[in-house]
Amino acid sequence: MDIVVHEATDDTAVLECSGRLNMVSAGAFRETVAKVVDGGRARLVVELSGVEFMDSSGLGALVGCLKTARQAGGDLRIAAPSEQVQMVLKLSNIDKILRTYPDGDAAVTNWG
Amino acid sequence: MTVVMGEHVLDLACPPEDVTAVHEFLASVWDHEPDLSVEDRMALELALVELASNVIEHGAAGSRVACSLRIEVRPDEVRVTLDDDGVPVQVDPSAAHLPDALAEGGRGLALVQMVVDDLRYDRVDGRNHWAVRRGRH
Numbered sequence: 001m002d003i004v005v006h007e008a009t010d011d012t013a014v015l016e017c018s019g020r021l022n023m024v025s026a027g028a029f030r031e032t033v034a035k036v037v038d039g040g041r042a043r044l045v046v047e048l049s050g051v052e053f054m055d056s057s058g059l060g061a062l063v064g065c066l067k068t069a070r071q072a073g074g075d076l077r078i079a080a081p082s083e084q085v086q087m088v089l090k091l092s093n094i095d096k097i098l099r100t101y102p103d104g105d106a107a108v109t110n111w112g
Numbered sequence: 113m114t115v116v117m118g119e120h121v122l123d124l125a126c127p128p129e130d131v132t133a134v135h136e137f138l139a140s141v142w143d144h145e146p147d148l149s150v151e152d153r154m155a156l157e158l159a160l161v162e163l164a165s166n167v168i169e170h171g172a173a174g175s176r177v178a179c180s181l182r183i184e185v186r187p188d189e190v191r192v193t194l195d196d197d198g199v200p201v202q203v204d205p206s207a208a209h210l211p212d213a214l215a216e217g218g219r220g221l222a223l224v225q226m227v228v229d230d231l232r233y234d235r236v237d238g239r240n241h242w243a244v245r246r247g248r249h
Binding site for chain 2: 097
């Protein structure tokens with residue numbers, strides 16, 4: 001999996017992900033998020049349009065990163081999930097805690 | 113050796129191999145089975161990668177595990193088996209359920225249950241044996 005970090009504002013970052021978010025890549029994803037949060041950006045948008053596959057390991061990583069962001073006073077949002085990712089989010093009922101936005105730009109604003 | 117139409121086999125040794133080999137194997141199976149719907153492919157890929165991940169994570173118990181994955185694409189259904197030489201697994205697939213929303217693990221088997229019609233686990237002759245059946249959509 002590839003992750004490109006865009007520093008959108010002083011406290012917001014967009015993580016543009018592509019490839020597979022599974023047991024092979026989940027650790028690297030968590031580490032990347034931890035670095036971004038340590039760097040002062042705790043409002044995270046995870047852009048998933050290029051992720052063709054996610055499984056329970058990927059879901060676990062997203063939930064872990066949501067906690068990391070919230071502990072630092074921020075939050076984590078999902079943007080533009082692919083068809084496969086939408087299927088997994090729906091099956092797992094995770095949409096209750098992870099807000100999903102149609103695209104990265106929509107997710108960057110209005111953190112309240 | 114008899115080759116059955118619609119049958120595909122992958123032998124895995126983990127490590128060094130990981131679930132990437134399962135994804136690549138499935139891509140080649142889909143190439144050979146162009147009539148299989150996108151819905152069936154997404155469901156089967158999720159189910160098989162979850163099961164293979166479990167085998168690699170728990171079955172190996174810190175050492176190497178060898179796993180054989182077999183897919184049989186029939187006109188009305190797809191049958192899959194996973195056999196591995198890992199340690200026995202204490203699990204009742206029929207009891208799998210989603211954990212609390214904020215849990216970071218424990219969703220794998222519950223997700224598999226949701227996308228297949230039948231999931232069984234047996235310990236046979238010192239090997240773990242998983243069997244999956246999904247009717248084609």
